[in-house]
Amino acid sequence: MxxxxxxxxxxxxxxxxxxxxxxxxxxxxxxxxxxxxxxxxxxxxxxxxxxxxxxxxxxxxxxxxxxxxxxxxxxxxxxxxxxxxxxxxxxxxxxxxxxxxxxxxxxxxxxxxxxxxxxxxxxxxxxxxxxxxxxxxxxxxxxxxxxxxxxxxxxxxxxxxxxxxxxxxxxxxxxxxxxxxxxxxxxxxxxxxxxxxxxxxxxERRRPLSFTQLAAAARLVLNTPPSLALTAVMGCSYGILYAYLTSAAQLYREHFQFSNTAFALAFAGTGLGQVCGTFLNGLAITRLGLRRVLPWAVGGVAVAAAGLLVAGLLGAQPVVYWFLLTLVFFGIALVFSNANSAALEPLGEIAGFASSVIGFTSTVMANLFGLVIGQAAQGGPRGFALGIMLLALGSLASLLVAQRAGWGRERTHAAAASPARGD
Structure with a gap:
């Protein structure tokens, strides 16, 4: 079959x-x-x-x-x-x-x-x-x-x-x-x-190979301030994930002296926290809506990141550091899909091409952030936590810019003005 x-x-x-x-x-x-x-x-x-x-x-x-x-x-x-x-x-x-x-x-x-x-x-x-x-x-x-x-x-x-x-x-x-x-x-x-x-x-349903629409989508994203700012939210949030993936082995094994088995368990526990956050996000969006959940999620990540930085500066026990890091990723799970949906919201009929542009831009941003944090912190808990805190603040600041640009209202100014909107 x-x-x-x-x-x-x-x-x-x-x-x-x-x-x-x-x-x-x-x-x-x-x-x-x-x-x-x-x-x-x-x-x-x-x-x-x-x-x-x-x-x-x-x-x-x-x-x-x-x-x-x-x-x-x-x-x-x-x-x-x-x-x-x-x-x-x-x-x-x-x-x-x-x-x-x-x-x-x-x-x-x-x-x-x-x-x-x-x-x-x-x-x-x-x-x-x-x-x-x-x-x-x-x-x-x-x-x-x-x-x-x-x-x-x-x-x-x-x-x-x-x-x-x-x-x-x-x-x-x-x-x-x-x-x-x-x-x-x-x-x-x-x-x-x-x-x-x-x-x-x-x-009969295939389209000619042309990247002109991709370029047009990039121009539209650049000219739509809420989408541009929300793409930055995604870049900072994914940057936290990428920084963790590049630094986790060195953080847990070299600085916290975890065995291979302990490292795998710690990594799995943080992953479970992210899974729980993803399931909660589905319920929260249904009950509260995107415009309420996303600001609370971004703010929650910033609070958890601040706690992680304090734990790193005070030399807290590894289990405390791990727990706070897991809280960060619990919140990050509430940001990922919501920020992506919000960024695409004003972009109308070219959402498919715009999604490629936003995905590319946020991934490059995230990887650059992760690369800088990983190389600068060298897996150290203090430097790593400081990098996470800066990205959390960047995500929060970007969301505030998006709100000032009109996101969060029933119709953003960019959406109303955009000829590409497909209502």
């Missing part, structure tokens, strides 16, 4: 048979979790990788940063490419590229090669998420689409809970073992896509 049959754009898509829906949901969850695992699963290996190549643990953080830079750039290109050439072809090519990079990392002879390949792998990793989401939009609408994306997001959030533990287990075979597992998973995904994925975008 195939997963679903593509329907013409003029026909309302209805949910496919249950087996097809389950398979497509599982496939999308696998794609998203593979991208997440390629970062979280290899964090425990950073120290051993640094020792092997004779670099510092701080330099080893670049293995994470370069992946995210590639991921940011990939978001701009793979969506338009899949609109022109179809989802299946682009997914097969990008998954093959991802697999090739994973194999190259297993045999990489120098640290420079590792960094170069990680950047390219990030490019292909962006396609797994962006094109996968577009594929679901082709097959399903309404509640069926929401169920698929919700489950996939759940898998994406749960992956960081277990990935470091798997990475720790694999370390007994050396730092290359986690990268080998990534290659195995990429191979399984490629086989699954090849055997079971039909094309969801027929030729």
């Amino acid at each position: 195939t997963m679903a049959s593509p329907r013409p754009a003029s026909t309302s898509a209805r949910p496919s048979p249950s087996r097809s829906l389950v398979e497509l949901t599982a496939l999308l969850g696998f794609m998203m979790s593979l991208s997440a695992f390629s970062t979280d699963g290899m964090l425990p290996a950073l120290h051993d990788l640094a020792v092997f190549f004779g670099v510092s643990d701080t330099q080893a953080q670049l293995v994470v940063n370069l992946y995210f830079f590639g991921f940011a750039v990939g978001q701009l290109f793979f969506g338009p490419l899949s609109d022109r050439f179809g989802r299946r072809r682009v997914l097969l090519v990008s998954t093959s590229g991802f697999l090739t990079c994973a194999l190259a990392l297993v045999v990489a002879p120098t640290f420079t090669v590792v960094l170069t390949v990680r950047f390219i792998q990030g490019l292909f990793g962006a396609a797994l998420r962006s094109v996968g989401t577009a594929l679901v939009r082709d097959f399903y609408r309404g509640e069926a689409m929401a169920r698929v994306l919700s489950f996939a997001l759940m898998v994406l959030l749960i992956a960081p809970v277990f990935a470091p533990s798997i990475g720790v287990f694999l370390l007994r075979w050396g730092w290359r073992a986690p990268f080998s597992l990534i290659a195995v998973l990429a191979g399984l995904l490629l086989a699954w896509l090849t055997a079971r994925l039909p094309e969801s975008l027929p030729p």
Whole structure:
């Protein structure tokens, strides 16, 4: 049984048979979790990788940063490419590229090669998420689409809970073992896509390859102050996440003297806090609305970050530091999707292209922030907490700018003036 049959754009898509829906949901969850695992699963290996190549643990953080830079750039290109050439072809090519990079990392002879390949792998990793989401939009609408994306997001959030533990287990075979597992998973995904994925975008619905609309979307974002400020909120908030991902191994293992197992448990606990925040966000949005939840979430992150900074300055016990850091990520989960929705709110009919621009801009901002904090703090609890506090304040200040520019009212000035608005 195939997963679903593509329907013409003029026909309302209805949910496919249950087996097809389950398979497509599982496939999308696998794609998203593979991208997440390629970062979280290899964090425990950073120290051993640094020792092997004779670099510092701080330099080893670049293995994470370069992946995210590639991921940011990939978001701009793979969506338009899949609109022109179809989802299946682009997914097969990008998954093959991802697999090739994973194999190259297993045999990489120098640290420079590792960094170069990680950047390219990030490019292909962006396609797994962006094109996968577009594929679901082709097959399903309404509640069926929401169920698929919700489950996939759940898998994406749960992956960081277990990935470091798997990475720790694999370390007994050396730092290359986690990268080998990534290659195995990429191979399984490629086989699954090849055997079971039909094309969801027929030729008559494809669009010419043109980046002029992407440039127009970028200009519109720049000329829409609330969206621009809310993109900065996303950049600062994601920056906290990226700073944590690059610094976590060095913070817990070098400065707090955690064992590999303790590091995996601490990382998993913080991930669970983020999962809980995501579930709470769904309830809060339903009851209170976006315009109430987002300011409280951003303010809550700033308060938790202030507590983290105090704990770092006073040399608090690691468990206290960990608890406050988990509170930060509980709040961050309430910011991510809400800030993204708010940023797209005034941008009308070009929301798809605007989403690529906002995703690229916020990811580049976040990675730069994470890179600076990781390299400057060198995993130290005080420097790391100070960086988190500055990003929390940046997010709060950006939200205040968005509110002064009109966000939070029933209709923003930018939305009323924008010719691209599709009411």
